[in-house]
Amino acid sequence: MNNLHFSFPGRFYKGNLQTHCTCSDGDYPVDEVVQRYREKGYDLLAMSDHFLECYDYPVTDTPPYRSEGFTTLIEAELHAGKLLNDEMWHVLAVGLPLDFAPKDVSEGIVALARRAFEAGAFIGIVHPA
Numbered sequence: 694m695n696n697l698h699f700s701f702p703g704r705f706y707k708g709n710l711q712t713h714c715t716c717s718d719g720d721y722p723v724d725e726v727v728q729r730y731r732e733k734g735y736d737l738l739a740m741s742d743h744f745l746e747c748y749d750y751p752v753t754d755t756p757p758y759r760s761e762g763f764t765t766l767i768e769a770e771l772h773a774g775k776l777l778n779d780e781m782w783h784v785l786a787v788g789l790p791l792d793f794a795p796k797d798v799s800e801g802i803v804a805l806a807r808r809a810f811e812a813g814a815f816i817g818i819v820h821p822a
Contacts, residue, residue, distance in 0.1 A: 712726060714726045716740070719742070727765065752793055755767055767791065768787040769786055787816075789809055790814075
């Protein structure tokens with residue numbers, strides 16, 4: 694692996710921007726997930742639970758788990774519509790408000806992502822392939 698980027702001056706942070714807990718399909722509750730990442734020396738963690746009806750549209754509240762040297766980001770993984778390979782879209786919404794409303798039945802992925810962006814979230818595609 695080429696670590697050329699790490700030869701530049703500055704501070705680099707170790708983080709994970711796409712993690713799930715038991716609020717959706719993760720294996721551990723949020724407090725245990727946070728603790729495991731903190732113990733591994735991570736600087737930041739984002740809990741991106743699946744924003745789906747079957748999980749009651751969670752936006753996991755993580756600020757209570759922040760501490761000196763460790764921060765969390767509030768986000769969710771949005772889904773609507775299908776790709777050509779019949780997989781659902783996975784759109785990451787970093788900075789999503791905790792009270793973000795569930796998707797409307799007529800709302801496609803573009804409209805849902807736009808609404809999340811307008812609510813202040815940074816939008817990214819999780820599984821682009």
